[in-house]
Amino acid sequence: xxxxxxxxxxxxxxxxxxxxxxxxxSIEDMxxxxxxxxxxxxxxxxxxxxxxxxxxxxxxxxxxPPDTTDPFIAEVLAGTSTFGTLHVSxxxxxxxxxxxxxxxxxxxxxxxxxxxxxxxxxQQDVELVFGTEDEKxxxxxxxxxxxxxxxxxxxxxxxxxxxxxxKSGTGKTFLARLLLIGMLQKGAAVNLVFxxxxxxxxxxxxxxxxxxxxxxxxxxxxxxxFTLDEEGSRRRKVSTDFVVRIGYxxxxxxxxxxxxxxxxxxxxxxxxxxxxxxxxxxxxLEDTLGITSAEELPEDLNIHESTLQNLQRGLATLKRLPxxxxxxxDNTVKRILEYLDAGTNVILEFGRYTDIAAYILVANLLTRxxxxxxxxxxxxxxxxxxxxxxxxxITIEEAHRxxxxxxxxxxxxxxxxxxxxxxxxxxxxxDQRPSGIDSEVMSQMGTKLTCLLDNxxxxxGVLAGVINKNEFKSVLSKLESKQQALIFGHAVxxxxxxxxxxxxxxxxxxxxxxxxxxxxxIEKLWE
Amino acid sequence: MAEIERVGEVIEASTTDFVxxxxxxxxxxxxxxxxxxxxxxxELYGIVYNxxxxxxxxxxxxxxxxxxxxxxxEIYRSSPQLTKLLRSEFGALVVGxxxxxxxxxxxxxxxxxxxxxxxxxxxxxxxxxxQSLDFLNILxxxxxxxxxxxxxxxxxxQMSQAHPDPRAFLVAAGKELAILLSGNLNQLKAIxxxxxx
Ligand SMILES: Nc1ncnc2c1ncn2[C@@H]1O[C@H](COP(=O)(O)OP(=O)(O)O)[C@@H](O)[C@H]1O
Ligand SMILES: [Mg+2]
Numbered sequence: 001x002x003x004x005x006x007x008x009x010x011x012x013x014x015x016x017x018x019x020x021x022x023x024x025x026s027i028e029d030m031x032x033x034x035x036x037x038x039x040x041x042x043x044x045x046x047x048x049x050x051x052x053x054x055x056x057x058x059x060x061x062x063x064x065p066p067d068t069t070d071p072f073i074a075e076v077l078a079g080t081s082t083f084g085t086l087h088v089s090x091x092x093x094x095x096x097x098x099x100x101x102x103x104x105x106x107x108x109x110x111x112x113x114x115x116x117x118x119x120x121x122x123q124q125d126v127e128l129v130f131g132t133e134d135e136k137x138x139x140x141x142x143x144x145x146x147x148x149x150x151x152x153x154x155x156x157x158x159x160x161x162x163x164x165x166x167k168s169g170t171g172k173t174f175l176a177r178l179l180l181i182g183m184l185q186k187g188a189a190v191n192l193v194f195x196x197x198x199x200x201x202x203x204x205x206x207x208x209x210x211x212x213x214x215x216x217x218x219x220x221x222x223x224x225x226f227t228l229d230e231e232g233s234r235r236r237k238v239s240t241d242f243v244v245r246i247g248y249x250x251x252x253x254x255x256x257x258x259x260x261x262x263x264x265x266x267x268x269x270x271x272x273x274x275x276x277x278x279x280x281x282x283x284x285l286e287d288t289l290g291i292t293s294a295e296e297l298p299e300d301l302n303i304h305e306s307t308l309q310n311l312q313r314g315l316a317t318l319k320r321l322p323x324x325x326x327x328x329x330d331n332t333v334k335r336i337l338e339y340l341d342a343g344t345n346v347i348l349e350f351g352r353y354t355d356i357a358a359y360i361l362v363a364n365l366l367t368r369x370x371x372x373x374x375x376x377x378x379x380x381x382x383x384x385x386x387x388x389x390x391x392x393x394i395t396i397e398e399a400h401r402x403x404x405x406x407x408x409x410x411x412x413x414x415x416x417x418x419x420x421x422x423x424x425x426x427x428x429x430x431d432q433r434p435s436g437i438d439s440e441v442m443s444q445m446g447t448k449l450t451c452l453l454d455n456x457x458x459x460x461g462v463l464a465g466v467i468n469k470n471e472f473k474s475v476l477s478k479l480e481s482k483q484q485a486l487i488f489g490h491a492v493x494x495x496x497x498x499x500x501x502x503x504x505x506x507x508x509x510x511x512x513x514x515x516x517x518x519x520x521x522i523e524k525l526w527e
Numbered sequence: 528m529a530e531i532e533r534v535g536e537v538i539e540a541s542t543t544d545f546v547x548x549x550x551x552x553x554x555x556x557x558x559x560x561x562x563x564x565x566x567x568x569x570e571l572y573g574i575v576y577n578x579x580x581x582x583x584x585x586x587x588x589x590x591x592x593x594x595x596x597x598x599x600x601e602i603y604r605s606s607p608q609l610t611k612l613l614r615s616e617f618g619a620l621v622v623g624x625x626x627x628x629x630x631x632x633x634x635x636x637x638x639x640x641x642x643x644x645x646x647x648x649x650x651x652x653x654x655x656x657x658q659s660l661d662f663l664n665i666l667x668x669x670x671x672x673x674x675x676x677x678x679x680x681x682x683x684x685q686m687s688q689a690h691p692d693p694r695a696f697l698v699a700a701g702k703e704l705a706i707l708l709s710g711n712l713n714q715l716k717a718i719x720x721x722x723x724x
Binding site for chain 1: 698702715716719723
């Protein structure tokens with residue numbers, strides 16, 4: 001059943017249309033983010049409410065308000081002298097011309113005519129626009145006040161880098177986990193997750209201290225858990241597949257450059273690293289730490305005492321990380337690639353090493369090498385006309401640390417974000433401070449899923465480049481503080497606010513992975 | 528159809544209104560009520576906006592007679608000729624017409640004819656007429672001896688009685704007025720105050 005809300009009274013294609021609310025529709029029932037249809041003379045339009053406002057025909061009414069405690073007077077004035085207006089952005093044409101009939105919803109190129117009737121979108125309308133779950137579409141949430149499914153086109157999604165944003169505690173991790181499940185379920189890509197807080201591989205606790213399962217439990221055969229903190233993982237009874245150790249000799253100048261701020265290094269200290277590696281080769285880190293004063297440095301190196309000390313302090317911090325060893329017993333990159341090649345998703349838990357320096361170092365170091373291998377493989381495949389490697393999606397948290405304007409130009413993550421899917425590698429970035437991410441990187445992202453943001457600069461950062469940006473600003477800042485997100489970009493036909501699909505209940509797990517059922521039964525045996 | 532009440536006869540007419548004399552002294556249709564009169568082809572609808580009771584002879588004003596009587600009725604009983612010396616009249620503003628069984632909410636081509644009979648409309652007719660609220664505009668724009676908020680509110684109160692849900696009718700009429708009087712908040716408030724339920 002579609003309820004009539006009002007009529008279009010003015011507007012433009014750029015700015016959206018103004019809808020005068022019928023007096024029978026209560027303004028207080030309207031909510032930004034909700035979908036409406038507009039019955040134009042020839043076409044049906046589909047759009048979203050982006051603002052709700054009050055109007056009066058006579059300014060005197062605001063100065064000397066009538067006696068609206070009288071229900072009769074209140075009823076008469078509602079919708080006439082006082083009225084509500086909705087601001088609606090029509091984004092799609094859903095029926096009425098030949099193209100939509102053949103190819104489904106099309107982007108709007110015009111606006112509905114004056115006084116076209118605006119109705120609440122029906123379930124069918126929403127389904128028509130957001131599709132139903134199938135081999136490439138994944139159910140990510142439901143629109144506001146509706147039971148219909150909003151589905152993401154995962155094939156489209158993995159073609160570019162994407163972002164999940166929102167301030168702390170709004171549901172980024174839950175949303176990212178859903179996205180990963182989607183990619184896994186639909187086989188759209190293979191994933192490598194740098195799991196800073198150990199939430200994606202094995203069970204963790206939510207804010208209410210309830211246990212929440214993660215990917216390895218739901219898809220045991222498709223996920224491998226790597227850990228940097230063997231002891232921690234064992235204590236948590238995680239079934240791990242590989243313990244990551246990194247050799248000092250694997251650390252390169254570019255890794256140190258990215259850590260400059262975190263380790264409090266000067267520009268000169270970073271510059272010195274390049275000189276030192278040229279001189280000492282792979283053993284540069286240990287060699288540098290072994291030097292007691294600048295005088296011991298080889299003569300052709302131009303490094304001052306203060307710079308050396310600054311650098312040594314920083315390197316000592318790194319060296320204290322227990323997963324760093326003089327030389328690694330196994331080749332982590334090779335192992336990761338083996339799993340990825342076999343179509344197994346790799347989640348690297350950081351365990352107790354939630355220190356940002358550890359995270360930046362490891363994520364950067366591994367990604368650089370994996371990307372290089374993907375690059376080789378893709379180029380080779382192109383030369384030989386063979387199948388390129390499976391699309392790889394790398395998930396990083398605290399993304400602004402890797403992608404801020406100062407470093408985005410130089411780091412591997414900046415490169416991946418900018419080159420789209422040239423070498424079949426894209427990013428899924430998770431961040432609570434999107435304003436810290438380089439704007440060019442932001443603009444390259446295909447799809448953004450953003451939970452509540454209340455900092456003006458973050459909102460601006462996420463919405464940069466969006467048409468009708470101001471309208472979405474109000475939508476974004478009015479999201480609920482949890483489990484609601486605005487999704488826009490390539491994987492959805494139009495921007496949409498969803499209540500994120502429920503994650504964490506036994507029921508929800510069944511919906512994701514039928515194979516987890518068996519596992520659950522086994523667990524029950526042990527209870 | 529039930530006998531429609533005949534209330535008077537047209538004695539003065541113009542395009543916009545007509546005056547009728549009542550057959551019985553004081554038997555005047557209420558302020559704001561819907562009346563009709565007809566010539567051969569057209570039925571005219573009017574809304575009673577004014578009424579007077581005066582001496583039959585314009586130059587002879589009635590004089591006070593009740594000094595020694597105990598009740599008003601006594602005056603009429605002791606001077607039965609009085610009812611013949613006085614007359615009641617009412618004015619009606621033309622608000623629409625019906626031709627070939629079709630109702631129009633605008634002025635007819637011709638004014639009413641002198642001596643045509645004036646009837647009070649039945650509730651059914653009132654209801655039918657009230658389907659459109661266009662007549663409100665005529666009432667608001669006429670220059671009349673009574674204040675238009677008085678006339679509008681009286682006619683709406685009258686009309687609402689013919690509707691199964693008088694309040695719903697009044698709300699709808701109120702909304703129409705809110706639009707017509709969007710620049711005149713005081714008048715709107717005055718009318719709403721007079722019709723609120
Ligand atoms: N899709 C969801 N299903 C169930 N609970 C959710 C969902 N999204 C968020 N929550 C709730 O919100 C809390 C915070 O979510 P989380 O993803 O940890 O936030 P963030 O990563 O943004 O800090 C979770 O602990 C959970 O209780
Ligand atoms: Mg989180």
